[in-house]
Amino acid sequence: MAKRINTHQYCELPNPGAEISFQFNGKRIQAYSSDSITSALTASGQTLLSRSFKYHRPRGAYDIYGQGHESLVTVNHEPNLLADRIRVKNGMVVQSQNAWPSLEFDIGEINDTVVPMLPNGFYYKMFHKPKWLWPIAEQQIRKAAGLGKIDTAGKNNDRRYEKRYRFPDVCVIGGGPSGLAATLGALKEGKQLLLIDDNPELGGHSLHSIAEVSDCENEKLNGLAEYKAVQQLIEELASFPNLEVLVNTSVFGLYEDNLVAAQCGADLFKIRADSVVLAPGATDRHLVFENNDRPGIMTARGVERLIMCHSVLPGDNAVVVTTHDGGYHTALLLHGAGAKIIAVVDGREAGHAEGVFEQKIRELAIPVYKGLTAHAAHGRKRIYRVDVGPVSGGDSHKSFDCDLLVMAVGFKPQVNLLSMGRKSPKWDTERQILRITDLPSGVYSAGEVHGSAGFSRLYSEGFNSGKEAALSETTPGKDYSVQTERTADEIIMALPADIESGGKHHFICKCMDVTRSEAQASIDEGYDQVESLKRYSSMGMGPCQGKACHESVARLAAIDTGLSSIEAVPTTVRPPFTGTTFGLLAGRAPHLSPIRRTPFHQCHLDLGVKFLDAGQWKRPDSYTDPLIEASYVRNGLGMIDVSTLGKIEISGPEAVKFMQFMLPGKYAKFEVGRTRYSIMIGEDGILFEDGTISHIEQGIYYLTTTTGNQDAINSLFQWWMLVEEFEVHVKNLSLANAAVNVTGTTSRDFLQKLVDIDMSNEAFPYMHCRQATIADVPVSFYRIGFTGELGYEIHFPAEFGESMWQYLLTEGKEFDLKPFGVETQRILRLEKGHLIPGTDTDALSNPYESGVGFAIKDDKDDFVGKAFLQHFKERGIENKLVPYQLEPGSQIPDDGVAVLDKGKIAGRVTSSRLSPTLKRGIGLAWVRKDMSETGSNFSIRLANGQDVQATVLDHAAYDPEGLRLKS
Amino acid sequence: MIKTSPLSGIYRNLPVNLSEVSGWKIAGNFGDKDREQENLQKGSVLVDWSHIGKITLSRGNAAAAAEQVLKGASEIEPLKTSANSKMAVLRLTKNDYLILCQPAMEKTLLEKLDTKITTVTDQTGANGCFVLGGPRRDEVLERSTAVDLRRDRITASTVIQSSIHTVNMTLYRTNNFDIIVHPRNLTESLYDALMDVGIGVGLVPAGIDTIPVSFEK
Structure with missing residues (x-):
């Protein structure tokens, strides 16, 4: 059983912080403020964290790093968050996902028995006959798919998504020893630095390493345990004012020209750096064997994190499977925390040089078995026994009773950010890892991502990379290929991609529940290219997007398709590197579509306007009924805001x-x-x-x-x-001036009252302009007739907008001046037969x-x-825009409907309205030339399929001689 | 007749005390001067300076015209500024200037400027103007624009022409403030967007009692 520890034999434990409590599936869990959700649950004895995607197999804490699906939970109604990465908070409500009716008893687990009996990829092949079956099946498949439940109603969504920008000289990604050293190297060149790490604390894996630092270029660090050395390095960095540190921040993309995209909570950081240093490190390699997904199986670094960062011992009786001295280090940490080490199972044959920690384990008389590895785990909700045998597979040699199986079988560099769809990782036979060595201009890399190991080497590589990145602009044309050195004893052998120990539960991709046998069956069906294999089997398409399995997938695909390991090619690695919400990418939409307001906007609101969206503009559509408003103009006096001209x-x-x-x-x-x-x-x-x-x-x-x-x-x-x-x-x-159109039969009389110029028809005729003042404000008058009525456009400085509007309305009371909107204006201009370019014309007119x-x-x-x-x-008229009118009582067509001639389409209506003045439908339509003669008739097809008859007019339907507007 | 700020709609919903300046009604304060001052010292404030004069000079010999209103203005580098307490002359390009001045002063300047040698446009009413002040104003800006506004790169007296919350802007940086000139018709939207992102970083609206109109290098 897991438990909280207070002391450790070989290291100091961190201050756990204040005692708090939170809820998990309705149960109150005691924790400390330094806990992650996973560490708190583990300490409380909660073995199960989640259920797997397809088979609903029980899953527990694995790498305490939050790369896989195991730690996906719903926190305060937000689904699919990584329990490994989230610090608990008092009152937090955490729920497990993909289990019903409960995490402990999940009916979906029946899939673990039933589905393997079905043909491989059965969901592609079944449910298609009879035809009616598929819609039903699809509904059920969709229901079963997915993990967390999105709060679609948004009742609990109080997140504020922000976009934030940074422009550092150098951006260092990864806060482990290499990243910290790179930061120091660049800072010493006087640069502005941004250091990003996806964990709550800087330090990377060194935070849980008790290895002593030696031969480090930074001599102050020599002789210290790594977890202390890294703290000292962090303190040294804190003295630089040019450094900004973002923790709990996941970089999910590295794009052209060093654009780094990162997520910190609900904030999206867009970082444009002169240079980027990638020091993302490595994670424990995935080992494929029978039941390799059972709760109780953990990575070495996951175990170390629980012990040294959270003071949690994840099991009492541990078996450590390893291929390098790091496994012995983990075993020693477990021992120092009070666990019983049942055995250390080392895949290497006897005779290799013993590391420091292996020697210590032997001094403690802990049994060590050479040339063996894990073959199978036993147990459902928690392992209770593990079988070990030769690395080449076959029969198991031994079995150990244990509740914790620790995997320390090498490291898998996190090449994703080095790749990002641009560079493809290649298998390095010497280093036994997938690597990327040729990086784009301005991008540097260092550390475990190249298989390097040991604090002093990581420091040295990081420091030099940081320095080079800082000086990049002074060394144009530099060769950016990565050059690191390795010694023979640093090479960690890669175990076979699958331990061929029998059984059908060798999980290659734990996120999507894909086993070795399924992958083989898919290859047998012809999906023998790694990309098609991925798409057919869905390997690498789960929450971790292949981070855990892409090496296994590549190596096994190579083996199963008859290729050598050097020909192992992983699937293309593209952003996003980590799970990213759509909300984060979208931000808050209102900021992307600002509203343009005219100087009279508030006046319109005061009048209870109905607005019309005209592009980004808010224009008054109408204040009452447009048909009534039209009568104001025809029979009295109206005013419209035309400031958008x-x-x-x-x-x-x-x-x-x-x-x-x-x-x-x-x-x-x-x-x-x-x-x-x-x-x-x-x-x-x-x-x-x-x-x-x-x-x-x-x-x-x-x-x-x-x-x-x-x-x-x-x-x-x-x-x-x-x-x-x-x-x-x-x-x-356009913006400096506001404008209104005052129009109607009494417009002249009204305006004459306000100005000291002669507004008479003789002194100020139609299609003339004058300048004057209204209440000491300089104005320009333009006597035009878009509404077909006597009217004046008045232009004046925009800052007087509200005052002028109010003044005109007040002074116009005795003339019964009323505001009207754009819809009303459209009716009026149509009565007059005026076209609007873009509405009545198009790109061919x-x-x-x-x-x-x-x-x-x-x-x-x-x-x-x-x-x-x-x-x-010279070509002459082929089609023509003509005004038309309908018979009284005819239904009004919609804008854009077809014009017919003898049942065939012969044009289209561009604008159509009911004329309140003429009491019949009017409009403009494009028709063939032979249909455009005055008095010609054509049919208009209504949306309901019926036709109405229209007659072509010579001029405007209203006041064809223009007597009113010239009066 | 009163000249109204393009933020008049916002004023209606806040406890504003309006000041009358050269015919303009502009926010003097929002009911709590002490709070505004405190935010100016410790947080960030957004002040409406829409009433300042704004004149553009373009084409022809804009530099010579600029020299007519401020000595040395023709020598300014593009995207730099020359200023005294009454006006700031921003050189936008080799042959484009934006002059910002005390309210109503634009009339005097327009009389001085030779309209034959360059195109002189009074844009006072066409543009809104915000002043962003306070030590946390960078936190508002970094959430509002994709432009690199690092203080060691964009120093005092520098001018930037870009966009903020998708609104075109001219940003003029002084030692103490960032002055943002933008289209009048988008003022309210920009205000909403800035206040929205500024909520978390202590941004409050303030008036000209807190930051009176004054220009500086």
Whole structure:
């Protein structure tokens, strides 16, 4: 049984912190504040942590590092968190996953018996006949799939996802001895450093090593036990102000140009470093044998962490299976914590040089067996016996009763961040590991990730890498290939990828419950390439994404497909390296789509507006019923916010020349005080914009554009000014000026009350502009008629927006001035037959066919789009945008429905509304030329499949002579 | 007629005390000056300076025009600033300047500037302006923009043109503050975004009583 320890024979134990309690599956668990969830549960005697994905086999603490699925739990309603990595907190609520009705008694465990009887990959092959079976089966399969349950209702989701940015000179990833030394090396060059480690404390594996440091370049550390040396190194680093340390932070991706992506809680760090030093270290190698997944089987470093970092002894009677002196080190730590070491089983044959810890174990008279390894474990919820035998497999030689089996069979470098889909690891036959040696520019690596061992060597490699990284900009063209040295006694032999000891529970991939026999069956079915094997069997596709098994998968796939070990190729390693939530990647969406508000926004809110989203703009759709609002304008006085219009002032010696070139109209005789309708066409001759242009003062012109094109047109103007070098001033006043359109039969009378200029029709006719003041605020008036009614656009500085709106509404009370919205305006303009580019036109609409050819004066020098306009003119009209009306009482079509001729599609409706003035449907539609004659009829197909008849109009449906707006 | 800040909608929901400055209604404080001062000393504050004058100079001989309002302005390196207590002249590119000045001072400057040699645009009402102050303001910025704003690289008097919370901005760094000029129509959204990320790092809204308008290198 596991238990808490207070003292240790060979080392000092850390201060456990305050006593706290938390809940696990409803049970109160006592713990210390320094505990991880796993260590606290282990200390409390909780053997089971989770159930496996497919077979629901019991799983317990394994590496205390949080790489596998074993430690996945739900914490405070957030699923799939790694219990190994999370510090317990008072009141925390932890629940196990993938078990029903309980973790101890899980009905799903029946799969462990049933599924192996089914054909390999049965879920791909069954349930397809009869056809009706699959939807039912799919539902059940989906129900069974997955581990934790997401809080889809979001009732308990109070996480705040942040994106944060860092720009260090050097980013060191990994806080073990190599990473710490690399940090020191770079700091001594005066650089800004960011050190990241995924554990709560820096120090890496040295935190639980009692090996004495010797021959270290940093002489102060010599003679200290590693766990003390590393603390001293951390203290030394703390004196550097240029160092930032992020612990509990998982780097999950390393991308182009040294972009490092890391997760710290709900914060996503995007780090752009000049250089990156990768010192991710290594984890204990996975050993494949019968029942190698049972609770009670742990990695050596996992056991060491429990003892030295959490003061927890994970078992009373231990068997240590090893191939290097590190296993003896673990055995010694277990012994010092009070465990009985039943045996140390060393895969090496007798005769090799004994390490320091092996000698100590022998001095303690602990039995050591050479040339053997684990063959099988016995026990379901906790092992009680282990069989050992030759490393080559076959029959077992011995059995030991034990409750803890410790695996110390070498190390598996964490090459993921070195690879990231760009570099492929290769089997290094000398070092017996998968390695990556050629790294991208600006990326350095050091330490156990290259199979290096021993504190002094790790320190030396790390320090030099850090220094090189810091000096990288001064050594351009440097060879970035990794060069490390190894001595023969540092090589740890790799045991066979699978101990062929019989049985059918040799788990290669524990996350996805894939056994050796399943992998072999898949290969027999033809999936004999490692990538296809992975996809078919799902090996390496579980929560750890192959971190635990990718070496075993590669080696076994090589063996089973008849390749040599050197040809073992692991599957491609891509980001994310660690599990990452979608919430983290998404962040908080509102910040990504800001809202543009007009200067009158608050006034609209006060009036109870219904807003319309026009791109990022919030525009008033309507305040009441658009049909009623339309009547305000037709019969009285209305006001609409048109601040979103683009507003560009053009002046300078070559202003006319510039306008003549950019616009298709002629402006040489454009008089001061006049306003004109203007269109803009692209170089391809396509109509993309319309608005007005006014000559407001001698040599100063004021162009308005539609809302959507204000930035595009300003950019287009700026671009052409660079190309042609016009001597012209172009000012974008789109945001500087607010604007309203005051329109209706009494608009003149109303405005005359506010200004001291003559607003009469004679003094200020239609399509003219004037400047004046309203309540001492300078304003510009543009008498135009988009609504088809007498109306004035009023432009003035945006900062007066709210005040001016209120002032106009107040002063307009006697005229019954009412605000109206964009939807109302759309009805009004449609009654008048005005098009809106982009709504009634598209990327193929030329101005002649759109009915605005009158705005083109092509008898002038070259201008933008002239060549194509000439072509369109010569080609003639093929299709035409025409105004139409429906019979009274006809149903109103939706925008975009088809126009039919003799049952065949012959065009489309672009805008369609009920005219409250004419009491019938009106609209604009693209039709063939032969259908566009005034008085022609065509059919419009409604969404319900019925047709309505439309009649082509000559001009506007409302006030075709324009008498009202010119009045 | 009163000139209103683009943050007027935010003001309505906070216990603001408005000050009238050159015709503008701008936040003087938000009901607790001591708290704002404390945050300025220990946390971070966000102050609305939308009422300051803002003039752009572009094309032609913008440098010569800038020299007309501040001696030495033509010699500033691009993305650097020259300032006195009344105005700051930001050189955005070789031939683009942004002048920030005390409220209402833009009228005087516009009269001084020769509109024949460059394009002079009064953008006072077109742009909002925030001042981010306090020792923890970097923590707000590092959550708000992907731009490298390391203080040893982006020193006082430096100008950055980039985006913050997807909003285009011009950031002018002084020894004590970061001044952010941005489009007026996005002011409220930017305020919301900054306050949202700033909650955890002690960001509070403050008024011009806490950081009065004054420019410095």
